[in-house]
Amino acid sequence: MRHVAIAYLCYNSNSMTHNYDLYHQMLLIRRFEERALAEFSAGKLFGTTHAYIGQEADAAAIFEMLNSRDIVWSNHRCHGHFLAYGGDPYRLAAELMGKATGLVGGRGGSQHIHWRNFYSNGIQGGIVPVATGMALAQKVQKTGGIAVVFCGDGTLGEGVLYESLNISALWQLPVLYVVEDNRYAQTTPVEKGLSGSFRARFEAFGIKTFELESSDVLTITPYAEEAVQFVRDNSRPAALILHTYRFSAHSKGDDPRDRDTIAKIRAEFDPLTIQAARLTTIEIDQAESEVSMVVDAAFTRAHADPFPVL
Ligand SMILES: Cc1ncc(C[n+]2csc(CCOP(=O)(O)OP(=O)(O)O)c2C)c(N)n1
Numbered sequence: 001m002r003h004v005a006i007a008y009l010c011y012n013s014n015s016m017t018h019n020y021d022l023y024h025q026m027l028l029i030r031r032f033e034e035r036a037l038a039e040f041s042a043g044k045l046f047g048t049t050h051a052y053i054g055q056e057a058d059a060a061a062i063f064e065m066l067n068s069r070d071i072v073w074s075n076h077r078c079h080g081h082f083l084a085y086g087g088d089p090y091r092l093a094a095e096l097m098g099k100a101t102g103l104v105g106g107r108g109g110s111q112h113i114h115w116r117n118f119y120s121n122g123i124q125g126g127i128v129p130v131a132t133g134m135a136l137a138q139k140v141q142k143t144g145g146i147a148v149v150f151c152g153d154g155t156l157g158e159g160v161l162y163e164s165l166n167i168s169a170l171w172q173l174p175v176l177y178v179v180e181d182n183r184y185a186q187t188t189p190v191e192k193g194l195s196g197s198f199r200a201r202f203e204a205f206g207i208k209t210f211e212l213e214s215s216d217v218l219t220i221t222p223y224a225e226e227a228v229q230f231v232r233d234n235s236r237p238a239a240l241i242l243h244t245y246r247f248s249a250h251s252k253g254d255d256p257r258d259r260d261t262i263a264k265i266r267a268e269f270d271p272l273t274i275q276a277a278r279l280t281t282i283e284i285d286q287a288e289s290e291v292s293m294v295v296d297a298a299f300t301r302a303h304a305d306p307f308p309v310l
């Protein structure tokens with residue numbers, strides 16, 4: 001996460017560095033998640049995990065537009081959001097292991113983490129009214145910050161979300177609702193779980209809505225910037241609907257799609273492949289070696305840490 005003004009400068013003045021930074025950010029998420037899945041399979045972690053693999057461009061684009069006053073509410077698929085927020089991979093790895101040095105002392109696990117103004121909770125939809133309430137606090141306290149809350153396509157089936165949209169529109173609260181439509185809610189395809197349209201849900205409440213389908217971080221960035229700025233400048237809610245793909249299973253193994261289908265999606269919509277095409281081989285290798293070192297150090301150090309005293 002960078003300050004908006006700095007992000008803007010980087011975006012315009014040094015596009016090579018900016019392209020590298022975005023790639024580096026997404027690669028960190030990818031390699032962290034791959035390692036987490038491998039460690040779960042090896043029985044080294046507790047609880048559950050929901051990998052963000054395939055959706056990295058969303059987080060990279062959005063978090064670049066936020067600053068330290070902004071409050072973020074993430075969901076069960078929170079690792080990518082947390083790393084893009086600037087969170088420490090080591091403390092996240094320790095949390096997945098239930099270690100005392102984890103983000104919340106090893107008590108929250110994969111889905112329930114907190115650091116600075118970043119929160120996550122695995123109850124689908126439950127975070128939406130909380131984030132909306134925090135947006136009210138931001139407004140009353142005149143902090144200049146906004147609230148951002150992430151939901152999946154399946155979470156649009158939760159009724160409490162619509163109460164929140166109603167209140168935030170009525171009270172003009174600075175909250176950005178980000179919907180990451182990865183086309184599945186666990187094993188249910190979106191066409192079996194969602195009637196009508198994504199956009200109409202928000203527009204019914206008079207909420208300004210931005211929507212796009214892309215796995216290219218540079219395509220998503222201007223939409224993220226406009227959506228965040230709209231909320232910040234007008235103290236009004238907005239929705240940012242991002243149609244994307246997840247490449248891994250819902251959690252550790254549940255996936256109705258066959259291997260060929262996933263391979264086809266990966267070949268066309270991998271945000272890392274798309275962004276790598278803008279870099280030199282040297283840059284790609286450099287990012288890989290930096291990220292591998294960070295992820296390996298995070299997990300190795302966390303493994304050596306103690307469990308909390310009960
Ligand atoms: C209230 C509630 N019901 C059910 C679950 C179990 N659950 C966890 S994730 C999930 C699917 C979520 O789908 P979606 O909102 O599309 O997010 P995605 O997993 O695709 O990112 C379900 C049913 C839950 N965590 N909370």
Ligand SMILES: [Mg+2]
Binds near residue numbers: 152180181182184185
């Ligand atoms: Mg989904």
